[in-house]
Amino acid sequence: xxxxxxxxxxxxxxxxxxxxxxxxxxxxxxxxxxxxxxxxxxxxxxxxxxxxxxxxxxxxxxxxxxxxxxxxxxxxxxxxxxxxxxxxxxxxxxxxxxxxxxxxxxxxxxxxxxxxxxxxxxxxxxxxxxxxxxxxxxxxxxxxxxxxxxxxxxxxxxxxxxxxxxxxxxxxxxxxxxxxxxxxxxxxxxxxxxxxxxxxxxxxxxxxxxxxxxxxxxxxxxxxxxxxxxxxxxxxxxxxxxxxxxxxxxxxxxxxxxxxxxxxxxxxxxxxxxxxxxxxxxxxxxxxxxxxxxxxxxxxxxxxxxxxxxxxxxxxxxxxxxxxxxxxxxxxxxxxxxxxxxxxxxxxxxxxxxxxxxxxxxxxxxxxxxxxxxxxxxxxxxxxxxxxxxxxxxxxxxxxxxxxxxxxxxxxxxxxxxxxxxxxxxxxxxxxxxxxxxxxxxxxxxxxxxxxxxxxxxxxxxxxxxxxxxxxxxxxxxxxxxxxxxxxxxxxxxxxxxxxxxxxxxxxxxxxxxxxxxxxxxxxxxxxxxxxxxxxxxxxxxxxxxxxxxxxxxxxxxxxxxxxxxxxxxxxxxxxxxxxxxxxxxxxxxxxxxxxxxxxxxxxxxxxxxxxxxxxxxxxxxxxx
Amino acid sequence: xxxxxxxxxxxxxxxxxxxxxxxxxxxxxxxxxxxxxxxxxxxxxxxxxxxxxxxxxxxxxxxxxxxxxxxxxxxxxxxxxxxxxxxxxxxxxxxxxxxxxxxxxxxxxxxxxxxxxxxxxxxxxxxxxxxxxxxxxxxxxxxxxxxxxxxxxxxxxxxxxxxxxxxxxxxxxxx
Numbered sequence: 001x002x003x004x005x006x007x008x009x010x011x012x013x014x015x016x017x018x019x020x021x022x023x024x025x026x027x028x029x030x031x032x033x034x035x036x037x038x039x040x041x042x043x044x045x046x047x048x049x050x051x052x053x054x055x056x057x058x059x060x061x062x063x064x065x066x067x068x069x070x071x072x073x074x075x076x077x078x079x080x081x082x083x084x085x086x087x088x089x090x091x092x093x094x095x096x097x098x099x100x101x102x103x104x105x106x107x108x109x110x111x112x113x114x115x116x117x118x119x120x121x122x123x124x125x126x127x128x129x130x131x132x133x134x135x136x137x138x139x140x141x142x143x144x145x146x147x148x149x150x151x152x153x154x155x156x157x158x159x160x161x162x163x164x165x166x167x168x169x170x171x172x173x174x175x176x177x178x179x180x181x182x183x184x185x186x187x188x189x190x191x192x193x194x195x196x197x198x199x200x201x202x203x204x205x206x207x208x209x210x211x212x213x214x215x216x217x218x219x220x221x222x223x224x225x226x227x228x229x230x231x232x233x234x235x236x237x238x239x240x241x242x243x244x245x246x247x248x249x250x251x252x253x254x255x256x257x258x259x260x261x262x263x264x265x266x267x268x269x270x271x272x273x274x275x276x277x278x279x280x281x282x283x284x285x286x287x288x289x290x291x292x293x294x295x296x297x298x299x300x301x302x303x304x305x306x307x308x309x310x311x312x313x314x315x316x317x318x319x320x321x322x323x324x325x326x327x328x329x330x331x332x333x334x335x336x337x338x339x340x341x342x343x344x345x346x347x348x349x350x351x352x353x354x355x356x357x358x359x360x361x362x363x364x365x366x367x368x369x370x371x372x373x374x375x376x377x378x379x380x381x382x383x384x385x386x387x388x389x390x391x392x393x394x395x396x397x398x399x400x401x402x403x404x405x406x407x408x409x410x411x412x413x414x415x416x417x418x419x420x421x422x423x424x425x426x427x428x429x430x431x432x433x434x435x436x437x438x439x440x441x442x443x444x445x446x447x448x449x450x451x452x453x454x455x456x457x458x459x460x461x462x463x464x465x466x467x468x469x470x471x472x473x474x475x476x477x478x479x480x481x482x483x484x485x486x487x488x489x490x491x492x493x494x495x496x497x498x499x500x501x502x503x504x505x506x507x508x509x510x511x512x513x514x515x516x517x518x519x520x521x522x523x524x525x526x527x528x529x530x531x532x533x534x535x536x537x538x539x540x541x542x543x544x545x546x547x548x549x550x551x552x553x554x555x556x557x558x559x560x561x562x563x564x565x566x567x568x569x570x571x572x573x574x575x576x577x578x579x580x581x582x583x584x585x586x587x588x589x590x591x592x593x594x595x596x597x598x599x600x601x602x603x604x605x606x607x608x609x610x611x612x613x614x615x616x617x618x619x620x621x622x623x624x625x
Numbered sequence: 626x627x628x629x630x631x632x633x634x635x636x637x638x639x640x641x642x643x644x645x646x647x648x649x650x651x652x653x654x655x656x657x658x659x660x661x662x663x664x665x666x667x668x669x670x671x672x673x674x675x676x677x678x679x680x681x682x683x684x685x686x687x688x689x690x691x692x693x694x695x696x697x698x699x700x701x702x703x704x705x706x707x708x709x710x711x712x713x714x715x716x717x718x719x720x721x722x723x724x725x726x727x728x729x730x731x732x733x734x735x736x737x738x739x740x741x742x743x744x745x746x747x748x749x750x751x752x753x754x755x756x757x758x759x760x761x762x763x764x765x766x767x768x769x770x771x772x773x774x775x776x777x778x779x780x781x782x783x784x785x786x787x788x789x790x791x792x793x794x795x796x797x798x799x800x
Contacts, residue, residue, distance in 0.1 A: 009668075139667075168667050212655055327797055384667040395659045422689070424663065424682045484678055485663040550670045597670060604673040608661065608680055612628055615660035616638055616653070 009138035011168065011385035012129045013176070013377025016118060016142055016156065018077040018198030018225060019344065021045045022371060023125040024378035025133060026387070031180075031378045033371050034132045042370060043128075045198075047120045048072040049109030057124045069093060069267040071108045075227055076121075078199045079103055079114040080159075081151030089223070091231070091252045093263030102155065115159045122163035139168040141381035143373050145200035146172035147220030147401045149447050150459050150489050157486065168384045170486040173197070174204035175215055175398055176376030177342040180367055182208045183379060183394070187364075189337030192326070194355050194363065195373075196318060197343040199225040203322050205329035205336075211394040217420045218401045219325030224317060226277075226345030232310045233273035233302070234266070237288055241298050262293045269298070280304045281347045308350045315354045322358060328420055339363040344370050397422050400483055406431075407444035407453045416481050419449065423487055428480040437469040441477055443493050464493040533586065540589040544581045547593055548574060551600055554607060561606045573599045628680055632704060633687035643698055643766040643775075645691065654688040695782045698762050698775060705772040709779045721781055724754070728788060736795050744796050751789045758782050 012034075015022045020042040024033045033041040040059070048061035049071045056064060065072045070093070079087045084098040095106035104111040122142075129137060142165075144156050153170055160167045174193035181187040188208050195202040202220035206213055231252065238244045238251040243261070248254050255261040261269075272290040279286040284304045291297045326333060339355060341363045346352065355363050367375065383392065404417040406429065417427045433441065441464045448456030467475055476497040483489050551574060559567065573596040580592040634641040637653035659665075661680035666673050690696050699709040728751065735743035758781050765775040 169664070212659070323797060327793060384664055386668045395655075395662060396664060397658065397662075422685045424678045425685055426682045482678075482682070485681070546668075547670055550668055550673070554669065554673070597672060600670060601672050604670060604676055607673065608676045611660045611665075612657065612680065615656045 008387050009385040010129075010133045010135050011139050011141070011378075011381035011387065012125075012133075012137060013141045013171075013374050013379070013381045014122065014125055014143065014165075015173070015176075015374040015377060016077065016121065016144075016159075017045055017373075018075045018200065018227065019045055020198075020370065021121050021125060022374035023129050024371070024374040025129060026378050026382035027133075031184075031375045031382075033374055034128055036128055043121065043124060045076065045121055046072060046074045047076065047117045049107040049112070051108060053109070055109065055120055057120050066264055066268045066271065069263045070095065070106075073105060073107070073112070073117050074267075075199055076114050076117040078223070078227070079105070080118065081149070081153075081155040082114070086223075090227075091250070091256075093256060093266055102151075115155050115162060118156070118159035119162035122160055122165060126163055126165055137165065138385050139166040139381065141169050141171050141176075141377045141384065142167055143171050143173045143176050143377050144487075145195075145197070145220060145222055146174050146202040146204055146215075146218040147200065147222045148487075149222070149402055149457055150404075150487070151457065152222065153487055157488070167486075168381060170488075171377055171380055171396075172202070172204065172215070172218065172398055172401075172487075173373045174202045174218070174342060175206070175213065175396065176373045176380065177340060177367075178204070178206045178208065178213055178376070179379055179394075179396070180372045180376035181338070181340050181364070182213060184375075185364075185366060187338045187340070190331055190335055192322070192331075192336045192339045192359070193342055194318070194322065194339060194346065195220075195342035196345040196351060197225050198345065199223070199227050201225060201318055201321065203318075203325045205325060205331055212397065213394065214397045215399045215422075216331070217325050217329035218399055219321050219328065220401065221317065221321060224314065226274075226343070226348075228314055229277055229307075229311050229345065229348065230270055230273040232314070233276060233288065233307065234269045236302075236306070236310050237269060237273070237290075237298055237300055240300055243298075265290075265292050268292070276302050277307065277348065280307050281349060304349065311348075311350065315350055318351070319354055319358050322355075333359050336361075341365040342369050342372055398485075398487070399423060400425070400487055402447045403449055404445065404447050404459075404481055404483070404489060405456070406479060407446060411453045413446055413448075413451055413453055413456055416479070417483060421483075423483050424485050426480065426482045428478050431477045431479060432473050433467065433470065433475040433477075434472055436472050438472070438475070439467045439469060440465045441467065441475075441493070443479060443491070445481075445489070445491050459489065460491065462491075462493075464495065467495045468498045470497065537584060537586040537589065540586050540593065541581060544577050544589050544593050547596055548577050548581070551596060554600075554603065558603075558607045558610060561610060562603060566603075570596075570600060570603065628683050633691050633700065636684070636687050637691070639691075641701070641704070643694075643701060643763050645697065647692070650688075650691055654684060654692075658684045658688070694759055694762075695779060695786055698766065698779045698782065701766055702772045702776040702779065707772045707776045709776045709783075718777075725784065725788075732788075732792060732795060736798075739799055741796065741799050744792055744799070748789070748792050748796070751785060751792060755782070755785045755789070758785065 012023050012025045022033050022041055024031055035041045043058045044062040046058065046061040046065060048056040048064040048068060050056055061072055065074055078090055081102055084096055084103050087096050087103040097104040097106055097111055102113055104113050126137065142156060142160055144153055157167055157170060174195045177193050177195065178191055191206045191208055193204045200222050201224040204218040205216045207216055235251045238255055239246050244251040244255050252266065256266065269290050272288060276286050276288045286302050288300045288302045336359055339359050339361060346369050352363065399420045399422055400417065401419060403415045403419045405413040405415040408414045416429050417425055443462050443464060445460040446453055446456040447459050450456055464477060474497060475495055477493060477495050480492045481489060577592045577596050580588040628636060637650060639645065639650060658681055661677055661684060663674060663677045663681055666677040690700050702709055731747050735747060758778055762775050762778050765771045
């Protein structure tokens with residue numbers, strides 16, 4: 001049952017990109033990208049911490065990228081959920097600080113985590129959406145590269161929370177694109193999405209049929225994108241001008257180290273490289289021209305052929321990933337019904353040519369590759385928020401991109417959940433103690449395909465304590481993995497042999513703790529001049545409204561599952577929420593919400609049982625036909 | 626919840642047998658997961674969302690288990706209280722071990738010589754062997770209800786599936 005038109009919940013899809021970010025919404029049944037007051041849809045993903053304490057975002061920040069490179073963060077997405085070592089690989093000139101779990105960047109505005117920087121971008125998009133749509137947002141769907149690991153996903157969700165956005169779902173970018181093509185262009189069958197963005201590469205194989213979007217396999221490289229093409233051009237220019245030696249394996253690093261290049265120069269050359277690359281998508285020849293801070297200038301002709309040559313290995317790396325992903329999906333290149341291009345970097349002719357030649361067919365790019373992800377996300381957000389229209393009934397089945405496992409003896413990985421498992425998924429494995437009287441067991445959770453722990457990404461370490469003393473091998477420790485529909489993991493360990501249960505649920509170590517987020521929220525709030533209690537009250541009120549509305553809707557749909565006595569209990573709990581909601585006591589609101597939640601648990605279970613019975617009995621009737 | 630005490634066949638209203646109507650299985654899975662998927666309950670209470678995740682997780686697991694012949698056979702054995710792991714170790718026949726060694730040699734040689742046609746021939750051999758084992762498993766489970774013997778063959782099936790992936794990878798490496 002969809003809400004009345006005036007009750008439509010405002011929900012948006014957000015493409016939080018490496019280079020540009022967008023927000024889109026379904027308005028009058030049509031998904032559209034929302035523009036700012038200058039009619040710009042693309043918000044450059046750039047954040048600048050200005051000297052007057054202001055935070056500039058978007059085009060204004062991008063304009064400061066060259067004049068104030070250290071305090072202007074571009075392509076922050078590359079650093080989400082990443083440690084110092086990974087961040088340094090990108091050869092940027094930022095001053096990184098090694099922080100537990102995730103790197104921080106030193107700026108004029110303080111040491112900023114990539115999560116905080118991303119939140120600035122999201123805040124601007126949120127404001128744009130609320131202005132355009134004329135109200136507070138009910139929720140959002142935020143897209144992430146399919147190949148993002150758990151750390152990167154968690155970081156994205158944290159950024160949204162920091163920006164005051166309710167996340168209805170994290171959605172994989174290629175899946176979002178497939179939704180847009182499936183619903184808008186009627187694409188069906190086996191679909192391969194080739195998504196080369198600014199900083200990440202994804203490929204997904206989907207099966208589209210009868211309103212079900214099923215991801216069969218996904219693969220990618222979360223550190224390969226259009227930025228790498230730009231960097232190749234800069235490296236080429238440095239060698240070509242003789243600023244660094246031809247044989248230097250790392251021209252940018254050595255030029256920075258030798259003082260040949262300032263960080264402003266590097267930024268200027270990178271901006272020029274991107275411009276030149278974009279020109280070569282249409283033209284076959286351009287001039288790479290860039291003034292340097294020492295008043296000299298670099299000026300070189302750049303032909304498309306040369307660009308193709310210096311980036312050929314990047315393109316072939318993407319094709320290797322495509323081949324591997326097709327194998328995972330057990331699909332031949334010739335079986336692909338449609339090949340869809342997503343991401344600004346797919347405008348590069350060499351990329352298109354490589355994809356066309358591999359699949360033996362011309363790829364589709366009917367929907368603007370910069371916008372298609374945001375559009376798909378908006379469609380999903382609209383559906384999830386319950387604004388379902390006629391015939392608007394489709395389901396998405398997605399997978400986890402990387403295997404999840406545990407460290408075992410000798411630094412080896414025992415895989416618990418294999419990659420490409422449909423989510424949500426849960427898996428458990430039993431372990432035992434190896435010493436007599438052992439009372440604790442260390443659990444190390446990793447993600448990746450390699451056999452050695454050291455080659456995989458470490459997600460969390462924790463210790464299960466309080467195991468009753470037993471002889472070696474007698475304890476039965478069950479470690480359970482649960483991956484939810486956002487692709488986020490939680491792990492529980494529990495000793496079962498003695499009947500004594502000890503359990504712990506971890507939030508992976510790189511994520512911000514709830515306290516840290518609360519702190520950041522509070523800080524941003526204090527600077528806005530309001531007070532903490534008011535915020536707590538507001539949060540509880542929002543929660544109360546949501547639960548109230550959810551319970552009312554459930555009663556409307558399935559109220560007959562309750563006896564009259566049960567129903568009147570629920571009604572009184574609802575009345576209590578309404579009453580507390582009208583007051584100013586945050587605790588009273590929370591208690592009323594908790595009571596309603598507890599008092600409707602049995603109702604929730606009966607509703608689920610009804611949904612299950614209906615689904616299965618429907619089929620039995622079909623069979624009789 | 627209704628789902629929790631059911632075996633996977635009951636869950637999808639399918640007869641408990643190795644031979645399975647794959648299209649019906651897929652339809653049943655799709656219908657069930659569509660009804661319980663967390664995406665259907667985003668605006669509901671946290672408890673309702675938790676139940677949806679639990680139910681969808683179970684539907685996904687059941688579908689994964691039943692759609693693949695190897696895990697479906699292993700599951701049927703397990704429902705009878707027979708573990709495939711121990712049966713496989715005990716039941717590996719000398720004949721099958723010899724075949725394994727021959728295949729492995731053929732794979733190594735074809736890989737070294739980069740001979741695509743040899744790899745393709747090997748692929749056909751392995752696929753034929755798999756068909757034979759599947760036929761035998763069907764007979765043992767569905768007709769004779771001999772789960773001990775079936776569990777031994779499931780071990781062979783696991784080996785064949787792993788080996789066939791290696792042949793596929795070797796072919797991919799050549800392209």
